[in-house]
Amino acid sequence: MIYRETGQFKANYQDDQALFPIEQDRYVIFGILFLVFGVVPYLMNEYWLNAILLPFLIYSLAALGLNILTGYCGQLSLGTGAFMAVGAFSIYKLMVAVPDLGFIPLVVLSGLITAAVGTLFGLPSLRIKGFYLAVATLAAQFFLIWLFNKVGWFYNYSASGMINSPPMTVFGFTITGPEGNMTAKYYLVAAIVAVFALAAKNIARGRIGRNWMAIRDMDIAAELIGVRPLIAKLSAFAVSSFYVGMAGALYFAVWLGSAEATEAFDINQSFLVLFMIIIGGLGSVLGSFLGAAFLVILPIMLKNILVDGLGTDSALATHLEFIIVGVLIIGFLIVEPHGLARLWRIAKEKLRLWPFPY
Amino acid sequence: MLFFIEVVLSGLMAGIMYSLVALGFVLIFKASGIFNFAQGVMALFAALTLVGLMEKFGFPVWLSIIGTIAVMILLAWLIERLMLRQLVNQEPIILFMATIGLAYVLEGMGDILWGSDVKVLDIGIPQGASDWMLDTFDIYIEKLEVFAAATAATLVVILAIFFQKTRIGRALRAVADDHQAALSVGISLHTIWVIVWSVAGIVALVAGIMWGSKSGVQFSLSLIALKALPVLILGGFTSVPGAIIGGMIIGVGEKVAEVYLGPFVGGAIENWFAYMLALAFLLVRPQGLFGEKIIERV
Structure with a gap:
């Protein structure tokens, strides 16, 4: 009854091409933005911000990036962890070398560096496909990861091989380093994620996005109707790596504070982000967020239930956690292989007709 | 020169160990089109079960091996029942992700059932350097690796006979060739899948025994799956000989590169060199060395 588009006429092209053509959607989006920026920071304590919301937002950005490549363009990638590492190490080098530029430009810059690296590693996609490509990534x-671990230049020859983010400020608030202000961190990350999520939604429905989807659905047919695979595939790799690189930069500089290449960015990281987009929904911006939320909150919840609630000892709990996560993933794939975003779409269809479905 | 031969030989032997894991991948991919990421964890799980049966229940070696095979077959049946059957007709990436989920489950289960500490696996495979090779040619070779090579060869021969001569083998090849055609002549896909996963489980057990005897049964065993991936893309996902020859090429390339190139760039290049090598091959032959030619139609 509430979610109905009757009476909403599209009288001009502008209305027709709006990002959220249905009025209720716009209210929901503004509502969410209001919640994110106006309510949540005052309700949550530091623990919640640090343990759940920051990683959720950062992983959403990474999932968004991978979703552009895998969900929209159909190129399977298992190198997300490494591209996050590229972002992290670029911002580290930049923060040390040119701190005067300001933090946000540095984040974008490290995203651009990652985009260049990603394009380079995307080159094989022109020749190979599917799982062969996945293994190639x-x-x-x-x-x-080997490079960041072995070549001292990347971590400025520190004895431990770790990189530590030096303190930097944005609008007078300390963002990075041990003195960082939690609320400021949250605002910064949320703002970046919001802006680039909007950008992703726009890119995906535009000309480039349609080219990607054509390539995903069938690359030969796409080529025949005039989509250039070289441009489409490499642009997908570039944009995707840009997002993933920024996520990596934020992950290291804002959330972790210090990182070591082999631990923070190993292959499990790549799988984690891939799981997020599969569970959330391939080819959906909303899905990236839902998947990230699910996989960030799930382990914390399981740990709380198992260790604090049931009193399982922590070693057994870790193993049980593995099993439960695995079973849930398989179960999820069986029940809804198109992800959480699909559930939302079905709910929307139902809501349109509710309460008189016929 | 002698040193070079030694490096090449040890590379060959290591390569055969990779092939053993890659073989399991190929079997499952051929029969069901599933890229089974859990193959490495299956090897770990099989080895853990074997050690567990031997240590906790004090079974003799032969009984433990039979017991483990039974467990792997049961596992294959469970996987088919609870997972594959529900996921029929899904996209390959969904099935791939499901096998990663399966890897988590198996890992957790193995740890809970048998404990997560490093275990020594000793089922009487000869250890140490081969004296004969050392005396005659002055070349150092592990006995275990020679044994592994011989086992791999036997395994391939048995598999080849199984595939070519038996009724089930023919059915398997029919399924690998064309699922629908196989269904229409009355071959049960579900049975075939159980059989294939069981065979892959037994191959995983062999791989697990070899790797376990070499470096102890521990969590890192599941990571050899990652080592087997470049072997796969090099040899082609669908080719058994490809897995063997690909394994050897990767093994030799890796060792030679580590010895002659490693010192100049800081060592430990083993982790990625195989991938780069495989990638270079792929750029020339996108379907791998022995993979079926990819024909695409609109």
């Missing part, structure tokens, strides 16, 4: 994963 593993080459990026192992090679880059």
